[in-house]
Amino acid sequence: MLVISQEKMPFFKHISFIKGTGEKEEHQHSKQLLCASLVANGLKAEMEVPLADQQLRADVLVYPNLAFEVQCAPLSEREFKHRHFLYEKIGIKDVWIVGKRHHLKKKLKKSQKIFLKYSKTWDWYYLEVDASKETICLKYQIRLEPLIDNIVCKRKTFSLSEDGIKELFAFRPDSTIKIKINSQKQRNYLIRQLRQKTSFGRKVAASMYELSITIDDLPAEIFNHVRLPKEELTINKFFNHRSNK
Template sequence: MYAALNKSGILIYAQNAEEKEHYVCCRCAKPVKLITTKTRKYFRHLNKVNNDINERDIHLVGKEIILDLLRNFSDVKEEYFLPAIQQRPDIFLTDQKIAIEYQCALLKIDSLEERVLGYQQFGIKSIWILGGNYLDDQIHKKHLKFISYSAKLGYYIIMLDSKRKAFTIFHHINFIGPFNRIFFQRQIFQEAELADILNFAPQNYRLNPVLMNQHFIHRLRQKNDRNSQQVKMDFFQNHQITVEDYLNNRYFVPIAPIYFYPAWQMACGQGKKLLRQPLLEFKTKKKPPD
């Protein structure tokens, strides 16, 4: 909102407001906070827990942080409309043909694929930075559809905490063990400069194989979903040995985080179906890097 009442009941426009003053909404008389960005000033309601940033503002503030990071680029456009594909990326570097999306709302894989492929058809690279509903200090299954790859970072995902003004790069993401536990390394950049992020060259620590011990065997016995049961039955019919006996004391090496089925199923003949990860190039998925 662009205006609010001060403590004297006088209507004050955001552009003339002072941060130290207290204001209330003109309609509901509830407290509002003055928000100041590089490009504008406005009021917003305080949320129930009085956080500095509510859900609606997370995306706006995050874009401002990214724009500030790119301030030395002359070709930066905000909400630039691309008529050929009817898409409007959050930020677009026109000279380099790079679209940057700050994704805060949950997004279905079909929509992600459509948007990424739309960019790719016109030679536009898209970079997706996660926040809002995706913000976390861990990597979970819901994040994997946004995974990218580079020789320097391995498989990676970038997140931005708008409240803390902190970027987190989750890099060298792998699946480890028989059940595809997600392993990652991470680096947090608090109010960093672009050069700090671009020059980040982490060491890739070598991961040891994981032994299929009795703890994992017990977990495997508890797997009673339809697909697991089918794999178990097919394997026994073909080899006259249970998957538990076959996999006992077997070592599982780390694998790329691109597979739909867990490693134990693939070790027992299940096909190597790939996750839908449109930001990965086909050649990367076809032959994952070591």
């Protein structure tokens, strides 16, 4: 499909992704749209560029030192760290955008934590591509609930196009992070865990027994303090602090 840009040279992009196709098609279409959008903004971008003596192949490389990885298939933490290390070694910043398999839902999974990144502008953020809708979703200022890995964040969606990519790069959110947590809901969650004697509930009960305290003795911040994405549970932090005294 020929795309006429008002500011740049005309360029071609592939026609729309067919909903219901597999991860390979999702991956390919996402790369094509991303590369075309970058080129339309006047950047020198190319797909499938071999790097690091053929040890890496960047999905989309923006010359000279920016690479985009579009991850639609499963990826182990070990493989992620290996590829990230190689990018660092050759002085290229790697930006990861995930497909539907890795989209954030209510709870942050261990397999998703590797794609979380931090920047001064967006705070903790996560980038998701939707090839069928031809969009990129930025989830930013990400936090977790005090007692469970439920996600609290802001989000903004951009079209995977010349204008959308330009808006994404220029996006500057309000730096003030205002997150309200229902502390009573958190307390009720802990009470249920204790009553149902779940694995988590038993661990909490054992720790409270060792400290000779009840749930009423727990400080309020355990139930109302939102956590950074890689910060431990507030109640575990409290127990560890008390144990080390």
